[in-house]
Amino acid sequence: MFGRIGAVMGKELRHILRDPRSLTIIVLMPVIMTFLYGHAMNLDITDIPLGIVDHDHTSRSRQLCDSFTGSGQFVLVARYPDAHAAEEGMLRRETVLTVVIPAGYDRSLAGGPSRPVEFVVDGSNSNTASMALGYAQGIVSKRAVETAVTLLGTDRARRSDGLPVSAETRIWYNPELRSSHFIVPALIAVILMMASALLTSVTIVREKETGTLEQLLVSPVRSGELIVGKVLPYGFLALLDGAFILLSGALVFGVPMRGSVVVLLVYTTFYIMAALAIGLFISTLFSEQRVATFGALVVTVLPAFMLSDFIFPVRSMPVVLQLVSRIVPATYYIPIVRGVLLKGSGAALFYTNGALMLGFMLVLLAASVLRFKPRLE
Amino acid sequence: MRSLRVISHLFRKELIQVRRDHQLRGMILGMPIVMTLLLGYAITRDVRDLPLGVLDYDSSVESRHLVESFRHNETFAVECNLNGPEDLRASLDAGTIAAALVIPARFSTDLARGSASEVQIILDGVDSNASLIAAAHARGIVQSFALAQVRKRLAGRDLPDLLPRVQVLYNPELVSRIYMVPGVVVVLLTMLTSLMTGLGLVRERESGTLEQLSVTPIRTVELILGKVLPFVGIAFFVLTFAIGICIVWFRVPLHGSIPLLVLFAFIFLFNTLGLGILVSTIARNQQQALFMIWFVLIFGIIMSGLFFPIENMTEEMQLLTLLNPIRYFLTVVRELFLKGSGMATFGTELTGLLTLGPLALMFAGLRFSKRVK
Numbered sequence: 001m002f003g004r005i006g007a008v009m010g011k012e013l014r015h016i017l018r019d020p021r022s023l024t025i026i027v028l029m030p031v032i033m034t035f036l037y038g039h040a041m042n043l044d045i046t047d048i049p050l051g052i053v054d055h056d057h058t059s060r061s062r063q064l065c066d067s068f069t070g071s072g073q074f075v076l077v078a079r080y081p082d083a084h085a086a087e088e089g090m091l092r093r094e095t096v097l098t099v100v101i102p103a104g105y106d107r108s109l110a111g112g113p114s115r116p117v118e119f120v121v122d123g124s125n126s127n128t129a130s131m132a133l134g135y136a137q138g139i140v141s142k143r144a145v146e147t148a149v150t151l152l153g154t155d156r157a158r159r160s161d162g163l164p165v166s167a168e169t170r171i172w173y174n175p176e177l178r179s180s181h182f183i184v185p186a187l188i189a190v191i192l193m194m195a196s197a198l199l200t201s202v203t204i205v206r207e208k209e210t211g212t213l214e215q216l217l218v219s220p221v222r223s224g225e226l227i228v229g230k231v232l233p234y235g236f237l238a239l240l241d242g243a244f245i246l247l248s249g250a251l252v253f254g255v256p257m258r259g260s261v262v263v264l265l266v267y268t269t270f271y272i273m274a275a276l277a278i279g280l281f282i283s284t285l286f287s288e289q290r291v292a293t294f295g296a297l298v299v300t301v302l303p304a305f306m307l308s309d310f311i312f313p314v315r316s317m318p319v320v321l322q323l324v325s326r327i328v329p330a331t332y333y334i335p336i337v338r339g340v341l342l343k344g345s346g347a348a349l350f351y352t353n354g355a356l357m358l359g360f361m362l363v364l365l366a367a368s369v370l371r372f373k374p375r376l377e
Numbered sequence: 378m379r380s381l382r383v384i385s386h387l388f389r390k391e392l393i394q395v396r397r398d399h400q401l402r403g404m405i406l407g408m409p410i411v412m413t414l415l416l417g418y419a420i421t422r423d424v425r426d427l428p429l430g431v432l433d434y435d436s437s438v439e440s441r442h443l444v445e446s447f448r449h450n451e452t453f454a455v456e457c458n459l460n461g462p463e464d465l466r467a468s469l470d471a472g473t474i475a476a477a478l479v480i481p482a483r484f485s486t487d488l489a490r491g492s493a494s495e496v497q498i499i500l501d502g503v504d505s506n507a508s509l510i511a512a513a514h515a516r517g518i519v520q521s522f523a524l525a526q527v528r529k530r531l532a533g534r535d536l537p538d539l540l541p542r543v544q545v546l547y548n549p550e551l552v553s554r555i556y557m558v559p560g561v562v563v564v565l566l567t568m569l570t571s572l573m574t575g576l577g578l579v580r581e582r583e584s585g586t587l588e589q590l591s592v593t594p595i596r597t598v599e600l601i602l603g604k605v606l607p608f609v610g611i612a613f614f615v616l617t618f619a620i621g622i623c624i625v626w627f628r629v630p631l632h633g634s635i636p637l638l639v640l641f642a643f644i645f646l647f648n649t650l651g652l653g654i655l656v657s658t659i660a661r662n663q664q665q666a667l668f669m670i671w672f673v674l675i676f677g678i679i680m681s682g683l684f685f686p687i688e689n690m691t692e693e694m695q696l697l698t699l700l701n702p703i704r705y706f707l708t709v710v711r712e713l714f715l716k717g718s719g720m721a722t723f724g725t726e727l728t729g730l731l732t733l734g735p736l737a738l739m740f741a742g743l744r745f746s747k748r749v750k
Contacts, residue, residue: 040679042689092722117541123548124715125556127422134513140541141520164526165494167519169512174502182504290663306419316425318418335472342503349471
């Protein structure tokens with residue numbers, strides 16, 4: 001039995017090695033993707049382009065400007081004469097946030113009629129906008145409240161100089177807040193899915209198309225052995241790809257490995273098995289390579305990318321998509337890679353996830369065998 | 378005149394082929410739906426309902442007030458009360474909570490005595506961007522809580538209105554959908570036109586009919602035009618569909634001019650058609666063509682600023698995006714939808730598209746005619 005599986009595997013490996021284009025995809029793709037995505041998928045927001053309209057021209061208004069430019073989050077790109085010019089600048093994409101300091105700002109701080117500062121924000125990218133607003137509100141409110149408390153406050157208020165309650169924020173696991181630490185580990189999930197599910201489904205359909213699958217089935221190789229032999233080489237390649245990404249992630253981006261490699265390896269094997277089962281199942285659905293490739297891309301890669309907490313939080317999606325994400329194996333695998341790498345989590349945390357991936361594999365395997373047999377024998 | 382007739386014959390032949398190919402038809406109809414759903418609903422970076430654990434050492438009326446104000450904020454969802462620092466670490470490790478609020482034992486006493494008190498907010502920083510936003514929101518919540526306390530203490534004497542006024546332009550409710558959905562137009566147009574051109578040409582090569590066509594009196598230019606023009610027609614059908622979906626289904630208003638959008642779409646098509654033709658000269662079969670186009674497009678889309686702002690990329694990557702036509706078209710589509718900008722603001726985009734498009738098409742055309750001969 002092992003001899004026959006080995007023979008099928010050898011044949012499949014030779015197929016892979018003889019097709020330089022597929023080989024390139026398998027070997028080069030993870031490297032290019034890690035490198036490009038690690039650099040390009042950057043969600044950190046720094047140096048927000050800032051515009052200022054200062055109608056007040058007092059030392060206090062200048063101090064306020066300084067606290068913006070000195071905050072490290074903003075870069076002053078333009079001073080505008082009035083709000084209208086500022087809006088034009090925003091239309092030309094020069095600034096994301098413009099601070100309008102009204103005339104009388106200084107006097108209002110000294111107890112005169114109130115003249116609040118105005119923020120004009122380019123809301124088109126809600127993410128950048130809410131971040132910019134958060135920083136800006138922090139800066140202005142802090143100054144305003146400090147001034148108010150010291151200038152207007154009673155003795156009791158003055159005693160506490162400033163706000164009575166403040167928040168200290170601490171960030172765990174990724175204290176430098178590097179996007180690459182968030183993205184590179186999860187990239188393993190996407191690339192493994194491509195390397196195993198996509199390529200398996202395509203090779204099986206290719207044998208169907210050329211009629212060689214039937215030839216194999218009339219040989220003494222049993223269909224179970226055939227499936228295992230055809231699928232295993234891709235499983236190994238996927239594991240290799242995973243190791244590749246881990247290594248380049250550590251070397252290029254300094255992604256840590258805080259947990260145990262063995263734990264990661266075990267769960268990764270489960271994930272790859274689930275992915276291979278998907279590939280197998282897809283190959284039973286289609287009979288043409290072009291369609292199988294397309295179907296596999298839509299069924300495997302897209303969900304692993306979009307419905308798995310890879311970058312887009314499933315929590316913020318509509319309920320229907322949240323439910324769909326439950327049947328995407330990457331949803332269960334991504335917390336494991338991130339947990340093991342960044343948090344140093346142990347195996348025990350992920351028993352459910354592992355069991356679900358295995359269950360997923362068994363169901364799909366059973367379904368594929370059911371569809372496979374009557375069609376080919 | 379003769380050319381026109383030849384091209385129109387080829388045009389008809391191509392349309393008949395598209396109509397007869399069930400799988401291609403499925404792709405043309407199915408892909409827009411899948412892509413629209415994903416882009417409209419799945420692609421969100423909004424930070425919402427972050428599970429928050431509370432470790433309240435004080436358990437007083439005031440501390441419960443503070444927890445209440447976290448509960449009322451849609452960034453956080455108060456998930457559970459934690460039993461101690463070990464529980465906090467274990468829950469964050471396991472990912473059952475993504476943030477924790479720690480209120481010190483002397484919280485209410487300090488508040489009553491008027492001395493400063495500090496609460497701690499611990500965030501799971503794995504998703505760096507989300508945790509930054511969450512941190513900003515958490516500080517905001519605590520700040521307004523503090524302000525309410527100051528007001529109470531000033532007993533009657535009102536604070537002047539010193540908090541900033543905020544005016545959000547173009548997307549007042551700050552929903553990422555409005556920013557993402559116009560991307561549907563770009564993604565659909567790019568994927569469908571390049572895939573269909575590429576696959577269509579490779580299929581003719583595979584079946585050998587391309588060679589048959591090349592020995593007929595049809596010239597290469599006519600051949601390319603005849604094969605490509607039907608897809609231009611389909612592209613405009615897709616464009617209408619995508620714009621319609623954005624406006625009617627997702628209620629994203631289009632502030633700019635539709636003719637301008639169509640004009641840019643037309644210029645942009647040179648690029649995708651060029652990609653399709655180019656791939657057809659390299660790929661040996663449809664599957665390879667599909668792979669190649671898919672990977673070029675994924676890179677193109679990642680490097681276009683659709684999901685990840687270009688400003689955040691490294692210098693070199695930013696330079697690289699200058700060669701990416703999708704980047705220019707995406708900017709135009711977004712600005713037109715959200716801001717209603719006019720032609721005057723699109724100088725860079727127009728130059729970029731007008732340089733890259735014809736270049737790509739010319740290069741692809743030359744390679745193609747060499748291959749045919």
